[in-house]
Amino acid sequence: MATHRIAARFAHCAAENRPALVTFVMSGDPDPETSAEILAALPEAGADVIELGMPFSDPMADGPGIQLAGQRALAAGQTLGRTLEQVAAFRRRDDATPIVLMGYYNPIYIYGVERFVADALAAGVDGLIVVDLPPEEDDELCIPALAAGLNFIRLTTPTTDDRRLPAVLKNTSGFVYYVSMNGITGAAIKSRAAVGDAVKRIKSHTSLPVAVGFGIKTAEDAAIIGRDADGVVVGTALCVALGDSLVDGKAAPGSVEAVLSRVRELARGTRQARA
Amino acid sequence: MTTAFNSLRTGPDEQGRFGVFGGRFVAETLMPLILDLEAAYRAARADPAYLAELDYLGKHYTGRPSPLYFAERITEHLGGAKVYFKREELNHTGSHKLNNCVGQILLARRMGKTRIIAETGAGQHGVATATVCARFGLPCTIFMGATDVERQWPNVLRMKMLGAEVRPVTAGAGTLKDAMNEALRDWVTNVETTYYLIGTAAGPHPYPEMVRDFQSVIGTEIKEQMLEAEGKLPDAVVACVGGGSNAIGTFHPFLDDKSVKIYGAEAGGHGIDVENGHAASMTGGRPGVLHGNRTYLLQDKDGQILEGHSISAGLDYPGVGPEHAWLRDTGRVTYAPITDNEALEAFQLCTRLEGIIPALETAHGLSLVMKIAPTMGKDETIVLCLSGRGDKDVESVGRHLGFDVKRQ
Numbered sequence: 001m002a003t004h005r006i007a008a009r010f011a012h013c014a015a016e017n018r019p020a021l022v023t024f025v026m027s028g029d030p031d032p033e034t035s036a037e038i039l040a041a042l043p044e045a046g047a048d049v050i051e052l053g054m055p056f057s058d059p060m061a062d063g064p065g066i067q068l069a070g071q072r073a074l075a076a077g078q079t080l081g082r083t084l085e086q087v088a089a090f091r092r093r094d095d096a097t098p099i100v101l102m103g104y105y106n107p108i109y110i111y112g113v114e115r116f117v118a119d120a121l122a123a124g125v126d127g128l129i130v131v132d133l134p135p136e137e138d139d140e141l142c143i144p145a146l147a148a149g150l151n152f153i154r155l156t157t158p159t160t161d162d163r164r165l166p167a168v169l170k171n172t173s174g175f176v177y178y179v180s181m182n183g184i185t186g187a188a189i190k191s192r193a194a195v196g197d198a199v200k201r202i203k204s205h206t207s208l209p210v211a212v213g214f215g216i217k218t219a220e221d222a223a224i225i226g227r228d229a230d231g232v233v234v235g236t237a238l239c240v241a242l243g244d245s246l247v248d249g250k251a252a253p254g255s256v257e258a259v260l261s262r263v264r265e266l267a268r269g270t271r272q273a274r275a
Numbered sequence: 276m277t278t279a280f281n282s283l284r285t286g287p288d289e290q291g292r293f294g295v296f297g298g299r300f301v302a303e304t305l306m307p308l309i310l311d312l313e314a315a316y317r318a319a320r321a322d323p324a325y326l327a328e329l330d331y332l333g334k335h336y337t338g339r340p341s342p343l344y345f346a347e348r349i350t351e352h353l354g355g356a357k358v359y360f361k362r363e364e365l366n367h368t369g370s371h372k373l374n375n376c377v378g379q380i381l382l383a384r385r386m387g388k389t390r391i392i393a394e395t396g397a398g399q400h401g402v403a404t405a406t407v408c409a410r411f412g413l414p415c416t417i418f419m420g421a422t423d424v425e426r427q428w429p430n431v432l433r434m435k436m437l438g439a440e441v442r443p444v445t446a447g448a449g450t451l452k453d454a455m456n457e458a459l460r461d462w463v464t465n466v467e468t469t470y471y472l473i474g475t476a477a478g479p480h481p482y483p484e485m486v487r488d489f490q491s492v493i494g495t496e497i498k499e500q501m502l503e504a505e506g507k508l509p510d511a512v513v514a515c516v517g518g519g520s521n522a523i524g525t526f527h528p529f530l531d532d533k534s535v536k537i538y539g540a541e542a543g544g545h546g547i548d549v550e551n552g553h554a555a556s557m558t559g560g561r562p563g564v565l566h567g568n569r570t571y572l573l574q575d576k577d578g579q580i581l582e583g584h585s586i587s588a589g590l591d592y593p594g595v596g597p598e599h600a601w602l603r604d605t606g607r608v609t610y611a612p613i614t615d616n617e618a619l620e621a622f623q624l625c626t627r628l629e630g631i632i633p634a635l636e637t638a639h640g641l642s643l644v645m646k647i648a649p650t651m652g653k654d655e656t657i658v659l660c661l662s663g664r665g666d667k668d669v670e671s672v673g674r675h676l677g678f679d680v681k682r683q
Contacts, residue, residue: 056578056579057447057579057580058452058456058565058566058580059456060302060456060459060460060463060566061302061304061459061460061463062460063460067446074579079577080577080578081577104564105300105564106563106564106565106572106574106578106580107577107578107579108578109563109564109569109578110563110574110576110577110578111577111578131302132300132301132302132564132567133300134299134300134301134302134303134306135306136290136298136299136306137298137299137300154303155302155303155304156303157302157303157304158304159303159304159305159306159307159308159466159467160303160306160307161307164306164307168303179303179304182304182463182464182465182466182467183304183463183464184460184463184464187464
């Protein structure tokens with residue numbers, strides 16, 4: 001049985017007739033303490049679902065904003081074990097906000113898949129997004145994670161056509177993450193109408209909520225994309241806000257607030273999406 | 276020719292695996308394209324017109340077959356087995372890289388792609404890619420680590436001359452790994468129009484298989500030429516291994532010939548005991564997943580990839596092609612590290628004794644020959660794949676050797 005927090009939270013947002021705000025922050029950025037402080041404050045600022053980045057040295061699908069966040073975290077000594085500890089600490093105070101770990105496969109593979117799945121569940125993780133594990137590699141992590149009760153959230157993209165979509169959705173649970181463009185995180189959405197059409201196309205194949213990410217930066221973006229999508233994902237904008245707030249690469253007094261104020265603004269956007 | 280029941284030449288399987296290595300560890304955006312690529316490659320291999328064009332260009336554009344040369348003075352100097360060089364450096368553009376580029380550019384055209392991207396370390400693959408793009412009138416962008424742009428400047432000029440856009444990559448240590456990350460980011464962004472022409476026998480399936488097939492002309496010719504020269508197969512073949520494209524091309528036709536010993540030279544950098552000071556992923560790394568495949572990688576205990584180090588830009592990569600990883604584990608091929616200094620020594624020896632300036636990458640292979648040949652009998656033979664010419668390296672080697680390299 002998969003954990004229920006994701007389904008419950010999307011249902012709650014749907015009942016309020018608004019998209020869920022899914023916020024991505026990098027675990028350990030810019031240092032463990034500041035990162036924990038940001039994480040703890042995200043729900044109150046308006047984050048409905050939290051994606052927590054597992055930093056990796058070679059983030060091939062990420063643009064400079066998230067690349068730099070990962071580098072800052074690694075420079076501050078972040079490890080996968082510490083990321084899991086951060087989730088456990090968060091979970092002791094918040095048992096409702098879903099947490100989805102997002103990253104690349106190698107650190108998980110080296111940690112050990114079985115051990116990782118067990119430790120993630122114990123820490124209170126609800127789902128996983130692993131960018132470089134397409135359905136063709138489901139035996140690696142997806143199947144063991146689903147069997148243990150973790151959600152496995154799949155990315156679908158503009159190149160995922162109707163022929164391929166069923167295979168992509170087959171072992172997907174929690175929600176579907178629609179990547180709004182062919183590109184890396186942080187690039188600009190070219191056509192909002194096309195994103196809406198794509199969301200409708202995916203929804204005709206699945207009853208899972210569909211969240212849209214890549215390229216959503218402002219409250220206005222969130223409001224527009226959130227008309228059709230069940231969730232809007234914002235990552236680069238938050239990582240950049242944090243990066244810009246640092247002084248000599250270190251957290252400054254305004255750093256936590258720099259992220260939270262962006263989240264509040266985006267949360268306002270999601271509430272205007274269908275107003 | 277019959278294939279032995281337990282042939283080592285049948286990989287990869289349908290999942291693109293060589294044993295546990297290989298696979299298709301890529302973002303969903305790229306997955307449909309990779310499946311298309313595999314289908315297009317299978318169709319091309321079955322099309323006589325494609326094979327005929329490949330053959331024609333190989334002969335008249337690349338200059339195949341490349342000669343097999345008896346290195347008499349090095350043989351005499353080493354005092355053991357007869358040393359032969361497979362002269363891939365005599366190919367058009369000066370290395371084995373063009374073999375693969377010709378094959379892939381024809382494939383890109385069949386797929387209707389209008390733009391080519393590639394990564395390069397030493398610049399040999401970048402030059403070969405820029406060359407076929409000029410020949411077929413396709414725009415190309417070459418990603419190259421900023422460190423490598425500096426140490427392989429002559430090749431940067433060649434690429435620009437050929438009309439390529441060279442994009443220096445400053446992330447990380449500015450070497451091949453970082454160039455590949457950036458090429459993958461470009462590909463994911465421009466996937467509809469762009470063909471990623473990978474130069475090494477690594478990356479997601481079907482690249483390792485495809486690059487191997489295009490490079491296997493090296494080993495196939497060695498077989499024929501050795502039978503002609505010596506009336507028998509060589510007793511040993513040797514090649515340098517970064518990602519491992521010239522090596523797999525040299526080795527693959529010999530895998531089932533049990534009498535032939537096979538050796539790969541990895542980049543031992545400052546020494547295998549120096550942490551993050553070498554690029555010998557099979558000697559000093561462990562299996563992991565990067566750039567679309569599972570293979571041996573230099574990484575820390577948390578699975579973060581290390582930069583590694585080699586004096587040779589072409590070998591300065593923390594991974595290796597998945598088929599090599601598998602050949603290592605099965606024991607069919609012996610891989611050994613060669614340090615920067617050993618490679619420099621071999622570079623000078625080859626230059627002074629044979630009048631052939633080898634690429635620094637190739638010099639690693641030669642250094643391994645210098646260790647193995649003296650232990651072999653005088654009636655035995657050893658073939659080195661002389662994968663590239665060293666013109667691009669004379670300035671950086673000169674600097675290492677304390678020459679005054681300033682233009683007078």
